[in-house]
Amino acid sequence: MRPDLAQSYGRHRLPRYTSYPTAPHFSASVCESDYQTWLRSLGARQSASIYVHVPFCRNMCWCCGCHTSITKRHEPIAIYVAGLRTEAYLVAETVGQRQPISHIHFGGGTPTIMTPETFADLIGSLRYWFAVLPDAEIAVEIDPRMLSEPMAEALGYCGVNRASLGVQSFDPVVQRAINRVQSFAETATSVDRLRRAGVGRISFDLLYGLPQQTVSSCLNTVAKCLELHPDRFSAYGYAHIPYFKKHQRKIDESTLPDSVERHLQSETIAEALVDAGYVRVGIDHFALPDDNLAQARREGRLRRNFQGYTDDCAEALIGLGASAIGRMEQGFVANAVSTKDYLARITGDRLATAKGYLLTDDDRFRAEIIERIMCDMAVDLSETSRRHGRDPRLAVVDHSRLDSLIADGVVVIDDGRLSVASGAEFLVRSVASAFDAHLPRSWATHSWAV
Structure with missing residues (x-):
């Protein structure tokens, strides 16, 4: 621990x-x-x-x-x-x-x-x-x-x-x-x-x-x-x-x-x-x-x-x-939140879609990096960047956060492969957040990292 x-x-x-x-x-x-x-x-x-x-x-x-x-x-x-x-x-x-x-x-x-x-x-x-x-x-x-x-x-x-x-x-x-x-x-x-x-x-x-x-x-x-x-x-x-x-x-x-x-x-x-x-x-x-x-x-x-x-x-x-x-392949869709609004749409023979998000190429790139970090505690940044046609040097959004995690022994990067150190897996959300281009605009809506 x-x-x-x-x-x-x-x-x-x-x-x-x-x-x-x-x-x-x-x-x-x-x-x-x-x-x-x-x-x-x-x-x-x-x-x-x-x-x-x-x-x-x-x-x-x-x-x-x-x-x-x-x-x-x-x-x-x-x-x-x-x-x-x-x-x-x-x-x-x-x-x-x-x-x-x-x-x-x-x-x-x-x-x-x-x-x-x-x-x-x-x-x-x-x-x-x-x-x-x-x-x-x-x-x-x-x-x-x-x-x-x-x-x-x-x-x-x-x-x-x-x-x-x-x-x-x-x-x-x-x-x-x-x-x-x-x-x-x-x-x-x-x-x-x-x-x-x-x-x-x-x-x-x-x-x-x-x-x-x-x-x-x-x-x-x-x-x-x-x-x-x-x-x-x-x-x-x-x-x-x-x-x-x-x-x-x-x-x-x-x-x-x-x-x-x-x-x-x-x-x-x-x-x-x-x-x-x-x-x-x-x-x-x-x-x-x-x-x-x-x-x-x-x-x-x-x-x-x-x-x-x-x-x-x-x-x-x-x-x-x-x-x-x-x-969907193209992005996310979310239905109306309240049951009243939801039923009003459905009973009008309409889909209940209230909002959503259209994915960009950059979103798909970062989504794969973040999912692999969350699932495997590791990701090959060089290979993932190559498949998405991206420059691996631009993958990191929050350099100060990642540098801090590396200095504290949470993250190891070797030949383009990032790994979360054994015993530090509980901080994987912190690691993933270094690649999140949207985080600065939404941090207050989320739960504590630990």
């Missing part, structure tokens, strides 16, 4: 680099007609992925950074899902063919807030309008407190084969501080229901840097999770952005750990998982050695998108739902 480096770099606000450029740079200059043109350019043999956003929960977790709203009634959810089905039709009609689909990811919010019948109708519509491949990964994010046995059975019946369960922390003190009280028994019951329903691939999502959280409580949470033998873990740092997420103002900032403590929590979780036999994938994912994600890492096929690290090689991502973001 390098607490000295955590202290030096930890309070820099940096993107998580799940895209490049990042969402703060999207604008209304990309509109519905652009997206329609991009969709029509999809090749019939080109596989795509689908992300479905379900922005509803039963109660608000104060640490949440997602676009979601609270409802106790089913009616708003049913109306929204009808909108999703219509959007899927509009997208498919625009594409003009049953596009092959290799991955579907239901995110939220809480996707399983739907009734089993509503979920079955939705995924049936997706299978009707798109050619979902037989070996497609179909993943659903789940709040274990909200998963009934009928819903678990519906997931299995509908072909869901990966479930990502939000755990965050099992420490009751931390749970009360973030307004998310979730017992180990509830989580274990959900895992059992999913496995009995045939949803065999289980992922757990943890958070560190939460109010009242300690290294000891992180270790205890990992130990409890290991009893349930998930295939994967993610361990994200809590992003405290109360100026964007007003519910986070309910968190007492004085109870948040500093950058050194956050680093210790992160590395303690990582060491415990590696000791338990998991492979570290990138900066915040862990997988069993025979898992697809671990295999992609070994074979240099690891990618990064809005869900984090993935083995999804599809170049097109279709976003469905309010605030959903998609990616």
Whole structure:
């Protein structure tokens, strides 16, 4: 562990680099007609992925950074899902063919807030309008407190084969501080229901840097999770952005750990998982050695998108739902954020595109550098520059940052190849940021680097 480096770099606000450029740079200059043109350019043999956003929960977790709203009634959810089905039709009609689909990811919010019948109708519509491949990964994010046995059975019946369960922390003190009280028994019951329903691939999502959280409580949470033998873990740092997420103002900032403590929590979780036999994938994912994600890492096929690290090689991502973001070869598209605006567009037989970003050649060049750094902890700057027809001497944007990282032993550059030093991987976002030409205009919107 390098607490000295955590202290030096930890309070820099940096993107998580799940895209490049990042969402703060999207604008209304990309509109519905652009997206329609991009969709029509999809090749019939080109596989795509689908992300479905379900922005509803039963109660608000104060640490949440997602676009979601609270409802106790089913009616708003049913109306929204009808909108999703219509959007899927509009997208498919625009594409003009049953596009092959290799991955579907239901995110939220809480996707399983739907009734089993509503979920079955939705995924049936997706299978009707798109050619979902037989070996497609179909993943659903789940709040274990909200998963009934009928819903678990519906997931299995509908072909869901990966479930990502939000755990965050099992420490009751931390749970009360973030307004998310979730017992180990509830989580274990959900895992059992999913496995009995045939949803065999289980992922757990943890958070560190939460109010009242300690290294000891992180270790205890990992130990409890290991009893349930998930295939994967993610361990994200809590992003405290109360100026964007007003519910986070309910968190007492004085109870948040500093950058050194956050680093210790992160590395303690990582060491415990590696000791338990998991492979570290990138900066915040862990997988069993025979898992697809671990295999992609070994074979240099690891990618990064809005869900984090993935083995999804599809170049097109279709976003469905309010605030959903998609990616085409030409650039990014983002739907209207509020469900009201989203539904108004969809019910008017319009795509819900509100903004986006048209990629330049320089963006593509930097996107590849940043993705390889984030995925491989290394990049051949000379070779990447050659393939993009760029001068490698112009690749670096922030020379002072990179020089500082080199001087501190975080980065090594040898014969045009950049590598992140062993033990300094937790600063990979800092390394990637040295190649980000857009960062000076968006730093305030991002989370802490450590």
